[in-house]
Amino acid sequence: MNAKLFAAGLIGTFVAATAFSSAALAQSPTRIKQHNAWGAYSYAGGNGKVCYILSIPTQKEPADRDHGDVFFMLAKHPGQNVALEPQFQVGYPFADNSKVVLEIDGKAFNMFTEENKAWMENPAEEQTVVTTMRAGTKMMLTGESRRGTKTQYYYSLSGVTKSLAEIQNCQ
Secondary structure, eight states, rough: OOOOHHHHHHHHHHHHHSSGGGGGGGGGOOOEEETTHHHHHHHEETEEEEEEEOOOOSESTTTSOOSSSSSSEEEEEEEOOOOOOEEEEOOSOTTTTTTEEEEEETTTEEEETTTTTTSSGGGGGGGHHHHHHOSEEEEEEEEEEETOOEEEEEEOOEEEHHHHHHHHOOO
């Protein structure tokens, strides 16, 4: 297994420990399968199984900074009306009241930030983001740290469609 795929597996475990409620922390996430840059995972939470796909950036800028753990995920939460929720997380707090721009093959979407996480500003665009990711080849996220550092993260979209298929019937 190459180092990036191993790191993605470790990040998948980290995500479940940090992104979900404390009631869910009793269980560890299970990697369903890795498809190129994206891995599929499930997690037994208090309200049912949480299923998600996750990837880490292929490149981080500025390269001379410690970005901490950085990942992008699409999650299916039990009991929610959301099919797949995009979420971006970095290892530092974003600037207060800042936005993250998610760009997929030139198509841009805005995300709002809270501490070190970002979600879609317009939830109605969530399905469009997923569809665009399936058809796309590359993705970039741009943000600003609380210290004023402009950051960019580049992702390969290779494996998104297969990873999404892995969690399609996850319940």
